[in-house]
Amino acid sequence: MSGSELSGGLRHGAVQPDATSQEIYDAGMAVRREVLGGAHVDRANAAKDGFTEDFQDMITRIAWGGIWTRPGLSRPMRSAVTITAMVAHGHWEELAMHLRAAITNGLSRDEIKEILLQTAIYCGVPSANTAFKTAQQVFHEMDAATDTSQPKTTPTPPN
Structure with a gap:
C-alpha cells in the first residue's frame, strides 16, 4: 500500500470521514456475512430483541464495520x-x-x-x-x- 493510499481514506476501511452510520453498518454486515456465514448472522438477528438489539447493532458497526473492513490486515x-x-x-x-x-x-x-x-x-x-x-x-x-x-x-x- 502506498503512502498516498494510507493518507487517503483506504486506511480506514468503511469508517471514512464522510461515511454515514448506515454505510458503516452495511459494510459491517457484508463482512460479517462473508466471514461467519449468512445462516449464523440470520440466527443472531432473528434472536435479537429489545434487550439485545443495540448490542447486535454495535458489533455490526464497530467490530465488523469499523475493524474487519480495514485493509491493514x-x-x-x-x-x-x-x-x-x-x-x-x-x-x-x-x-x-x-x-x-x-x-x-x-x-x-x-x-x-x-x-x-x-x-x-x-x-x-x-x-x-x-x-x-x-x-x-x-x-x-x-x-x-x-x-x-x-x-x-x-x-x-x-x-
Missing part, C-alpha cells in the same frame, strides 16, 4: 488474532465460531494448529488444551456435515 491474519484472543479469555463458544470463520477466511487446519500451539505458550497450556478440544469438535462437525452432504454410493463389488 488480511482476513486470515485477523482470524489468527481473534482465535488467540478467544483462547486467552476462555471464550469457547466464540472460539468455535471463529475457528469456522478462520477456515472460511483461508486458514488451513495446520495453520490453526500452529496458532493453538502458540497459545499454549502465551495463554497457558490449560487454555490451549480446551482450545484443541474445541477445534477437534468443530472440525469433526465440519467433516460430518461435508460427509452427509455427499451422495452415498454403494461400491460395485469386484467381478
Whole structure:
C-alpha cells in the first residue's frame, strides 16, 4: 500500500470521514456475512430483541464495520488474532465460531494448529488444551456435515 493510499481514506476501511452510520453498518454486515456465514448472522438477528438489539447493532458497526473492513490486515491474519484472543479469555463458544470463520477466511487446519500451539505458550497450556478440544469438535462437525452432504454410493463389488 502506498503512502498516498494510507493518507487517503483506504486506511480506514468503511469508517471514512464522510461515511454515514448506515454505510458503516452495511459494510459491517457484508463482512460479517462473508466471514461467519449468512445462516449464523440470520440466527443472531432473528434472536435479537429489545434487550439485545443495540448490542447486535454495535458489533455490526464497530467490530465488523469499523475493524474487519480495514485493509491493514488480511482476513486470515485477523482470524489468527481473534482465535488467540478467544483462547486467552476462555471464550469457547466464540472460539468455535471463529475457528469456522478462520477456515472460511483461508486458514488451513495446520495453520490453526500452529496458532493453538502458540497459545499454549502465551495463554497457558490449560487454555490451549480446551482450545484443541474445541477445534477437534468443530472440525469433526465440519467433516460430518461435508460427509452427509455427499451422495452415498454403494461400491460395485469386484467381478
